[in-house]
Amino acid sequence: MQKKVPYLFVLTGTIIVLFFMIIPLLTSLIPTFFSEGDLTFSQYTSFFKDSYNQSVVIRTIRISVIVMVICMLLGIPTSYFIAGVDKKWKGLLMAMTLFPLLTNSVIRSFAWINILGKNGIINSVLLKSHIIEQPLNLLYSEFAIIIGSVYLFLPTMIMTLIGVMESIEPEMLEAAETLGASPFVAFRKIILPLSIPGAIVGSTLVFTGTLTAYTTPQLLGGNQKMVLSTLLYQKANTLGDWTQASILSFIMIFITVLVMQGLNWLAKKVDRRVDQHA
Amino acid sequence: MRKQKGMTIIAIFVFLFLFLPLLLIIITSFGTESAIKFPIKGFTLDWYLNVFQTESFISGFKLSLTIGVLATLLALLIGVPISYVLNRYKITGKSQFKSFFLSPTIIPGIVVGYVLFQWIVIKLGFSVFIGLLIGHFLISLPYIIRVVGSSLEKMDVSVEEAAWTLGCTRQKAFIKIVLPNISSGIFASFMLAFVNSFNNVPVSMFLSGPGVNMLPTSILSFMEYNYDPTVSALSVIIMLLTVVMMVIIEKTLGLASIS
Numbered sequence: 001m002q003k004k005v006p007y008l009f010v011l012t013g014t015i016i017v018l019f020f021m022i023i024p025l026l027t028s029l030i031p032t033f034f035s036e037g038d039l040t041f042s043q044y045t046s047f048f049k050d051s052y053n054q055s056v057v058i059r060t061i062r063i064s065v066i067v068m069v070i071c072m073l074l075g076i077p078t079s080y081f082i083a084g085v086d087k088k089w090k091g092l093l094m095a096m097t098l099f100p101l102l103t104n105s106v107i108r109s110f111a112w113i114n115i116l117g118k119n120g121i122i123n124s125v126l127l128k129s130h131i132i133e134q135p136l137n138l139l140y141s142e143f144a145i146i147i148g149s150v151y152l153f154l155p156t157m158i159m160t161l162i163g164v165m166e167s168i169e170p171e172m173l174e175a176a177e178t179l180g181a182s183p184f185v186a187f188r189k190i191i192l193p194l195s196i197p198g199a200i201v202g203s204t205l206v207f208t209g210t211l212t213a214y215t216t217p218q219l220l221g222g223n224q225k226m227v228l229s230t231l232l233y234q235k236a237n238t239l240g241d242w243t244q245a246s247i248l249s250f251i252m253i254f255i256t257v258l259v260m261q262g263l264n265w266l267a268k269k270v271d272r273r274v275d276q277h278a
Numbered sequence: 279m280r281k282q283k284g285m286t287i288i289a290i291f292v293f294l295f296l297f298l299p300l301l302l303i304i305i306t307s308f309g310t311e312s313a314i315k316f317p318i319k320g321f322t323l324d325w326y327l328n329v330f331q332t333e334s335f336i337s338g339f340k341l342s343l344t345i346g347v348l349a350t351l352l353a354l355l356i357g358v359p360i361s362y363v364l365n366r367y368k369i370t371g372k373s374q375f376k377s378f379f380l381s382p383t384i385i386p387g388i389v390v391g392y393v394l395f396q397w398i399v400i401k402l403g404f405s406v407f408i409g410l411l412i413g414h415f416l417i418s419l420p421y422i423i424r425v426v427g428s429s430l431e432k433m434d435v436s437v438e439e440a441a442w443t444l445g446c447t448r449q450k451a452f453i454k455i456v457l458p459n460i461s462s463g464i465f466a467s468f469m470l471a472f473v474n475s476f477n478n479v480p481v482s483m484f485l486s487g488p489g490v491n492m493l494p495t496s497i498l499s500f501m502e503y504n505y506d507p508t509v510s511a512l513s514v515i516i517m518l519l520t521v522v523m524m525v526i527i528e529k530t531l532g533l534a535s536i537s
């Protein structure tokens with residue numbers, strides 16, 4: 001067969017991705033590095049001088065970190081539990097984890113509007129039991145974004161970790177326990193270190209997912225608690241400020257790549273340490 | 279593996295956390311009051327009727343279905359040959375090409391929507407529909423390349439080589455031997471990419487126009503002005519479709535294949 005054909009396929013795809021992804025990105029982002037024809041970061045320095053912009057960047061990162069930590073704390077025990085049950089139950093539990101993952105993020109955030117809203121469950125329960133007299137403002141807060149994002153990304157963390165948990169041999173735990181370790185100590189000394197490389201991979205997905213999510217912060221944080229993605233949409237669509245939107249785009253990509261590289265590096269390092277111990 | 283009490287308690291809590299909110303949506307979709315309230319008073323199916331009478335939901339559903347299917351098929355058409363070439367041929371810069379084709383996943387969805395709107399709609403003057411199609415193609419392509427790539431890796435190359443020695447050309451062997459062997463991977467990647475496209479909001483946010491709204495974005499704009507159980511009812515319908523799809527995947531491939 002002609003040698004050129006395989007290249008032809010790859011090239012076609014390359015041209016499509018270049019033309020519809022890379023070039024549009026560059027044409028939007030490159031102008032943010034120029035000011036009156038000079039190559040400069042001045043647009044970025046003035047962006048970061050604005051205290052409102054600062055607060056949005058910091059809030060976005062803070063929310064992403066908190067969500068990542070909560071997902072890890074809840075995801076490690078849950079995936080450990082799922083990996084340990086009988087085959088029949090495991091299928092069901094995995095299907096139950098996948099179901100929210102395959103359900104639209106609008107629906108999943110809508111569920112939390114029903115719970116946290118002024119007329120939501122929490123408020124009506126508290127009002128009826130006379131604990132409070134005025135409904136609480138739970139919605140449009142950082143707390144709401146955090147809980148909605150945990151809800152969104154916890155299944156991702158669990159699915160990433162199940163495979164890792166399954167590969168841990170149960171004999172190791174038994175050995176630890178026959179040697180006198182309590183279940184908790186056995187967990188801390190065996191399961192936890194072995195699951196960390198997987199947890200880092202999961203954390204990358206959760207962190208970058210939370211950082212770039214649009215629907216949940218839009219519905220649960222609104223205009224009061226802006227994050228990078230909602231601010232980007234507002235700048236571009238409501239205010240028509242294309243320059244600021246492009247700056248925000250670059251900042252989002254920059255943080256995403258940075259965190260991915262950082263966590264990948266960490267995962268590799270931890271992996272090597274676990275290998276040495278084994 | 280020995281059961282550990284603490285873990286079990288956390289796991290039960292997590293499953294309650296994952297399912298109670300969805301259960302709440304199901305219950306409130308039957309309430310008779312015009313605002314979403316819990317516990318509900320009375321029982322009605324009117325909100326379900328309302329879903330089918332809301333024009334923006336019907337047109338949104340049709341558009342999401344059309345874009346999802348077209349974009350995913352397009353991604354298959356481009357992506358499957360690429361996966362094959364990257365897996366079976368010795369070509370220079372293989373790993374660079376691989377990460378290049380997975381790169382759309384690094385770009386945040388809202389940014390993809392934003393730059394495509396600028397490029398396709400404003401600079402090139404194409405319709406929003408074309409923008410949506412390309413945007414959804416871009417987010418589907420990495421799924422196709424990854425899932426099809428892994429099923430190509432799992433497939434035994436010697437079966438293919440046997441076909442060549444028996445006189446098949448490479449193209450013929452690809453169609454007669456390789457495609458049937460990786461069909462479940464193709465199906466899984468199609469399903470995954472389609473669901474992802476159907477659920478996607480950020481890429482579609484900028485790419486909407488008069489009469490052109492994807493289903494999730496029409497739900498979002500409906501919610502801006504209404505807080506009645508219509509959205510609950512629609513959510514239940516979408517959840518039912520998700521269940522049906524999961525059953526189909528389980529029956530054909532096993533759910534484990536898509537995780």
